[in-house]
Amino acid sequence: MGVVTSIIHKKINEEENTILFFGRILEYKGIDYLIKAEPLISEKIPNIKIIIAGSGDFSKYESMINHKNHFEIINEYIPDEKVSELFQKSSVVVLPYIEASQTGIIPIAYAFKKPVVATDVGSLSEVIVDGVTGFIVPPRDSKLLADSLLNILLNKNLKNSMGSAAYEFMKENMSWKGIAQKTIGEYQKLLGNFEKPRYLIGSLQ
Template identity: 35%
Template sequence: NLDLLEDVKIINQWIPDTEIGRYFQQCDLLVLPYTSASQSGIIPIAATFGLPVIATRTGGLPEQIDHGLNGWLVPPNDVDALSAAIEEAITHPEEAQLRGKRLQKKYQTQFSWEKNALLLIKSLEKAHQAGGHA
């Protein structure tokens, strides 16, 4: 039971945008046990702070996290797998920090504004060359 651990704080409420940074700066690990989700806007925020993330393998979350490389993915509703991932992250903090830094790097490179702008420009150029209108 996580409530028995002195250093674990579970926050299950809406957090205003103005307070988000404070919470993420205090985190060592972010756990997102979604039963279903199309994507998560929380994962990019965690990446900004270099936080390791454990999430469920549902919806678009596997596109955001590469299991074993920059985070952990577990099956939805699998309490044993979720517990094992949390235990691994807690007992191997250096590995957890490394995964958080890798997630940060992924978001800085693959999901940057610059990269998305270049992809948009290339798509528009391709459409224009094919006779379409941009």
């Protein structure tokens, strides 16, 4: 698992029905859509907990939260040992972004065998196999975000199978070894398609 293994300091048990948003608090991360999704989730799962962990200005979101008992807000810089704890205790990781290019959150979630629900922005959909390692939903849609999270949380077998698939995807595609093998493969394709200049062919025969 490369660098990710270095942040696993101790074993923490998963806490049932726990959703994790992890990362800096920035407007493009779509936290308001996650907050709006909470009542739709807690209607079906009364003991739901949403952890929002990261540094940044959270003040604009405070008034949006109607059921504070369903939220755990950790509005500060998160040290490595706390990162490990948060991902281990969560059931599913959510990225409700309204825009993005890429993120380092998904590989960490996969390393801890956590399914991911993310929006179809930037390159996020390239590292989520929809219905296999998690779900991809449209941005700015709290209803579909809630539905996908509920689908995972209400189906333990699905959650576990997605977590295992996510871990295997990470090992194959996101580890340094996997990246190196893919890079070598691409170079081999290029070299295989390389056509020698005609003026050299005669001299090599």
